[in-house]
Amino acid sequence: MQIGYKLMAEGFGPKELVRQAIRAEEAGFDFVEISDHYHPWLDEQGHSPFAWSVLGAIAARTDRIRLATGVTCPTVRYHPAIIAQAAATLALLSDGRFTLGIGSGERLNEHVVGPGFPHSVQGRQDMMREALEIIRLLWKGGYRSYQGEHLQLEDARVFDLPDEPPPIAVAAGGAQAARLAAELGDGIFSTEPKKKIVKEYHEAGGDGPLYAEVPMAWAPDEHTAAQAAWETSRWALTGWKVMSELPNPANFDAASTTVREEDILEKFACGPDPSRYVEVAQPFVDAGFDHLVMQNAGPDPDGFMDFYRSELDSRLRDLVPA
Numbered sequence: 001m002q003i004g005y006k007l008m009a010e011g012f013g014p015k016e017l018v019r020q021a022i023r024a025e026e027a028g029f030d031f032v033e034i035s036d037h038y039h040p041w042l043d044e045q046g047h048s049p050f051a052w053s054v055l056g057a058i059a060a061r062t063d064r065i066r067l068a069t070g071v072t073c074p075t076v077r078y079h080p081a082i083i084a085q086a087a088a089t090l091a092l093l094s095d096g097r098f099t100l101g102i103g104s105g106e107r108l109n110e111h112v113v114g115p116g117f118p119h120s121v122q123g124r125q126d127m128m129r130e131a132l133e134i135i136r137l138l139w140k141g142g143y144r145s146y147q148g149e150h151l152q153l154e155d156a157r158v159f160d161l162p163d164e165p166p167p168i169a170v171a172a173g174g175a176q177a178a179r180l181a182a183e184l185g186d187g188i189f190s191t192e193p194k195k196k197i198v199k200e201y202h203e204a205g206g207d208g209p210l211y212a213e214v215p216m217a218w219a220p221d222e223h224t225a226a227q228a229a230w231e232t233s234r235w236a237l238t239g240w241k242v243m244s245e246l247p248n249p250a251n252f253d254a255a256s257t258t259v260r261e262e263d264i265l266e267k268f269a270c271g272p273d274p275s276r277y278v279e280v281a282q283p284f285v286d287a288g289f290d291h292l293v294m295q296n297a298g299p300d301p302d303g304f305m306d307f308y309r310s311e312l313d314s315r316l317r318d319l320v321p322a
Helices: 012-027 050-062 081-094 108-114 121-138 175-184 194-205 222-237 249-255 261-267 272-288 301-317
Strands: 001-006 031-034 066-069 098-101 143-148 152-156 168-171 187-192 209-218 291-296
Touching: 001 012, 001 301, 012 031, 012 261, 012 301, 031 098, 031 249, 050 066, 050 081, 081 098, 081 152, 098 121, 098 209, 108 272, 121 143, 121 152, 121 175, 152 272, 175 187, 175 194, 187 194, 194 272, 209 272, 222 261, 272 291, 272 301, 291 301
Parallel strands: 001 031, 001 291, 031 066, 066 098, 098 168, 168 187, 187 209, 209 291
Antiparallel strands: 143 152
């Protein structure tokens, strides 16, 4: 079992994210994973630095801990040729410690560049397939061109390539994306403990790492933790059909007005009791995930790091499917 720490780029500035990554390495985490947003989900979060600059600084300031995007959309706001170059560079800077997590994106971040974000799930999946093909093509070296239905590449070459390309974890919320991850990726990434996703991935031939984000909020008492999670992370309870479609933080604020503290307590592990964290993590383990990402929405990152090291690390690593 590998345990990671989520760097919430929507909630902290770039220097603070680098500091947290250094602390995560000291606390014994195996990897850090950073969200790649243009906007935060809510104005209360107040941040959204450029994830790739932050990752470069983390690579220079750490020695052991692995790095990952969780996740990048390589189809609208970025062209996949840029992501192929960025990921190759980061793999070199980190001495092979980088994993490229990619997904089909959210309107919140992708609409900002103007051409439009596909309305259909099928359109987004088709674009992601083309993006993966372009990234893989460029990582083979040499000058490459590609003509797809949605994306094109003309006579492009990534000059600085690592000896081994970074692994790609593909965000999968359903069977189609899980099969795509098996075909063109090296692992899957999910936010829900769905056994069906893992089953589809394995049946399609996938045998790589399985990443999942586990929702939690540490504070010395349960109410303080739940209140902090409500203030910054209530958007997480709106569901993916909402999360992928709304264009701005103000829309997420409106969409999450009915979320209550009781709803947060039901989904998140809140407070100081380590058994609750194990309880929330167990369904992900039962579903087959072997890379658990601690997504802490609590008000005190340093307090959570200390809590993780003293109370959670061994408990989580010892988890096995029920």
